[in-house]
Amino acid sequence: MTSGYGKLKRHDLKLLVESLYGLEVKNMQEGDRGIFLYTDKGIKRLKATNSDEAKILFSASAYEHIYNNGFRQISCINRNLNGSYHMRYDKGNYILQNFTKGRVYKVKTREAAAAVGKALAELHKAGEQFVPAPGSRARVDWGKWAEKFKANSISLKKFKEIVYMKEKINRFDKLFTENVDGFLENMQCSCALLKENGYLDMVRQAMARNQITHGEFKKHSVMEEETGGVFVTNLEECSYDICEADIAVLFESFSGKNKIELIASAAEAYSSLKPLGRYSIKIITAFLLCPKKFYKVVESAYGRRKNYNEIELVQKLERSIKKEKRKEEAIRFLDSL
Amino acid sequence: MEENRQLERELLSEYNLDVKLFEAMGLKIKQITPVRSVYRIVTDRGFFCLKKLRFPIEDMEFIFEAVEHLRGKGFCNTFSVVKQKNGDNFIDFKGEKYFLTEWIDGRECDFQNPMDLDAAVCVLASLHIAGEGYSPAICPQGRCFFGEWPENFIRRIDEMKRIREQALSKPGKSDIDKIYLNYVDMCINDGEEALLLLNKTDYKGLSEDAKRKGSFIHHDFAHHNILHTFDGKTYVGDFDYSIMDIKMHDVGSLIIRNMKKTNWDIDKALDILEGYDQRNPISYEELKVLVPFFLFPQDFRMISRQYYIERKAWDEEDYEDKINIKSEYAMMRRKFIEEYEKRVL
Numbered sequence A: 001m002t003s004g005y006g007k008l009k010r011h012d013l014k015l016l017v018e019s020l021y022g023l024e025v026k027n028m029q030e031g032d033r034g035i036f037l038y039t040d041k042g043i044k045r046l047k048a049t050n051s052d053e054a055k056i057l058f059s060a061s062a063y064e065h066i067y068n069n070g071f072r073q074i075s076c077i078n079r080n081l082n083g084s085y086h087m088r089y090d091k092g093n094y095i096l097q098n099f100t101k102g103r104v105y106k107v108k109t110r111e112a113a114a115a116v117g118k119a120l121a122e123l124h125k126a127g128e129q130f131v132p133a134p135g136s137r138a139r140v141d142w143g144k145w146a147e148k149f150k151a152n153s154i155s156l157k158k159f160k161e162i163v164y165m166k167e168k169i170n171r172f173d174k175l176f177t178e179n180v181d182g183f184l185e186n187m188q189c190s191c192a193l194l195k196e197n198g199y200l201d202m203v204r205q206a207m208a209r210n211q212i213t214h215g216e217f218k219k220h221s222v223m224e225e226e227t228g229g230v231f232v233t234n235l236e237e238c239s240y241d242i243c244e245a246d247i248a249v250l251f252e253s254f255s256g257k258n259k260i261e262l263i264a265s266a267a268e269a270y271s272s273l274k275p276l277g278r279y280s281i282k283i284i285t286a287f288l289l290c291p292k293k294f295y296k297v298v299e300s301a302y303g304r305r306k307n308y309n310e311i312e313l314v315q316k317l318e319r320s321i322k323k324e325k326r327k328e329e330a331i332r333f334l335d336s337l
Numbered sequence B: 001m002e003e004n005r006q007l008e009r010e011l012l013s014e015y016n017l018d019v020k021l022f023e024a025m026g027l028k029i030k031q032i033t034p035v036r037s038v039y040r041i042v043t044d045r046g047f048f049c050l051k052k053l054r055f056p057i058e059d060m061e062f063i064f065e066a067v068e069h070l071r072g073k074g075f076c077n078t079f080s081v082v083k084q085k086n087g088d089n090f091i092d093f094k095g096e097k098y099f100l101t102e103w104i105d106g107r108e109c110d111f112q113n114p115m116d117l118d119a120a121v122c123v124l125a126s127l128h129i130a131g132e133g134y135s136p137a138i139c140p141q142g143r144c145f146f147g148e149w150p151e152n153f154i155r156r157i158d159e160m161k162r163i164r165e166q167a168l169s170k171p172g173k174s175d176i177d178k179i180y181l182n183y184v185d186m187c188i189n190d191g192e193e194a195l196l197l198l199n200k201t202d203y204k205g206l207s208e209d210a211k212r213k214g215s216f217i218h219h220d221f222a223h224h225n226i227l228h229t230f231d232g233k234t235y236v237g238d239f240d241y242s243i244m245d246i247k248m249h250d251v252g253s254l255i256i257r258n259m260k261k262t263n264w265d266i267d268k269a270l271d272i273l274e275g276y277d278q279r280n281p282i283s284y285e286e287l288k289v290l291v292p293f294f295l296f297p298q299d300f301r302m303i304s305r306q307y308y309i310e311r312k313a314w315d316e317e318d319y320e321d322k323i324n325i326k327s328e329y330a331m332m333r334r335k336f337i338e339e340y341e342k343r344v345l
Helices: A010-021 A053-068 A110-126 A145-165 A171-196 A199-209 A243-253 A259-273 A278-289 A292-304 A310-326 A328-336 B002-013 B019-024 B057-072 B114-131 B149-168 B175-200 B203-213 B248-261 B266-279 B284-295 B298-310 B316-344
Strands: A025-031 A034-039 A042-049 A087-089 A092-098 A102-104 A222-225 A230-232 B029-035 B038-043 B046-052 B090-093 B096-102 B226-228 B234-236
Touching (some): A010 A025, A010 A034, A053 A092, A053 A110, A110 A259, A145 A171, A171 A278, A171 A292, A199 B114, A243 A259, A243 A278, A243 A328, A278 A328, A310 A328, B019 B090, B114 B226, B114 B234, B149 B175, B149 B203, B149 B284, B175 B284, B298 B316
Antiparallel strands (some): A042 A092, A087 A092, A102 A222, A222 A230, B046 B096, B226 B234
16 A cells, blocks of 8 residues: 555455454555445445544544434444444554545535535534533634634744844745734734624534534535535544634635635525624634634744744745735625625 | 643553452443543443542542532532442552542633633632631641742742753753753742742731631642533542642632733733632732742743753653743743733732
8 A cells, every 4th residue: 555554554454444343345445535445334434543532532423413413414433343433553543434435526616615505504503512422522612713813913923023033034034024914913803803793702602502613624525426415524623613613714715716706605505504694704704814824834933843944834834825815805805795 | 732641641551450440349341441641431330530549648538538628618510539339439459549530521621712711710719719618637748838938939949050050060061951051040030039029928928817717729720620511510620739728829820821822911811810809809919929929930940850850751852842932931921920010919
């Protein structure tokens, strides 16, 4: 096997899956999203995960809750014969999921955007009142964004001071100083938007509903089934949060010249099932406005300094700036609503 | 975070999970899962938390008695200890001692969530109110902090000075030594200034008053020791480090824990104080005592101690990161205290 799964030994893996899950594995094939196992009980996908047992249990119970609440276009994590949702192999954790044939959903038309927006609303509805399985460790993002953005903006100011104190600046520093003021303003504005538009009230409501969110609802997390339907994957990073966080991630992932049309269409479809008020739109705008990608790169250079490699970081910073700038059109549109 | 994980792993590896242990407890074990430094066990009688005693018996009796005192005073936000067949709180198994508490499922507190933080502050205030009047049968050495702060400060400053000498006398200086030496004088100064400031406050009076009242505090009020259930209740666990001391020790620690996550944001500190004060009023003298508490470079002392004295098996890069961060705290803490004095005192 090659790529990320190259170190795995096919025969060992086959025997392990067969004994743990009570399946007969007939063939195995490596894909970019894991290892496909052709078994007597259909095609399964084996995926490596960085999560520990308790976190896997949390996502597995979220999958089941959402599925049992009526959102069926989702693939649950298979439980093994010991009752656990994961298997250990070569010091790593793996999960096994049913595989649905299809391809990444191409969101290029208004109709496709509407289908994705509707699917997200349905997923959010099914994700209400979620209480995880005993023993799991919940991922919780409720209420933390305003504080986090504020703390990050203070860090950005600190990084600016670090660069100003430097006698000799490099290319990364130059790129950073050229862009930091604009992004710092965005970050502060994002923080203010959250505070002024009832972010904490939304959090309170989400907490009362025990609302689970996808956490990574980009267009790449949505598949188009062979029958043409929408199928949602990658729920492993799901967390307790407000629904607007997922919507912002989805809007950010739209690209192309008709990006605004796609956003409008997805928002409309979402609203038809779960109405989005004026404040929700403002909160989504706040999430989009926050330069998370820019901050992440800058933080690794001036903050953590882990695996510091200037050339690589310059490239990452350039990419992040481009990505942040790409959001401007969407922000302007949402602001006009 | 990684240092905590390492410590947790070390603690977990010390458990003897022999099936006979559970038989002696009268339990049929179905599943054992590690959760931080304890095990969640699923048995024929339900879910429990299994914990190994890490302290001498008198310390454990102090803790068990404290939890019972809190519950007796109506503070039910703790996990109750499950008595053994013979009525004891713990069981002796092959020279090791274990105890069980009820298991409650929930999520760890997130201090970045204002609702979680407010609930934590509320529980802390209630814990302190309920904790008053605690009079343990035996108060082990090291569990009674009344009036001890100046002594502790002096001892820690001396230790920092000793470590500085050790670092200075090293022939080839590593990057960590250089960072350490860059900051150590400033931190020793901060420590000495904190001691002077403490002596100017009414710490002694507060301490005597707290001693008279029998003031009990948690002493490790970290986010992972606070649990929110999915029906909105808040619980406090792990009283391993609990002591008798003035309540501001816990309040100050909670503020410092939050400041590290929020770049020493004074507004957040004021929110905590206000939230606490509404439930358990804080006097002006108590607010003043927080200044030396904030100023003392406890983080820097700890990390240098871990590097130079305890010689923990972390890699150099980790140490460098940590020393860098803790040194920065020393700078930020000064600005924070200036603001605190301006806005609070």
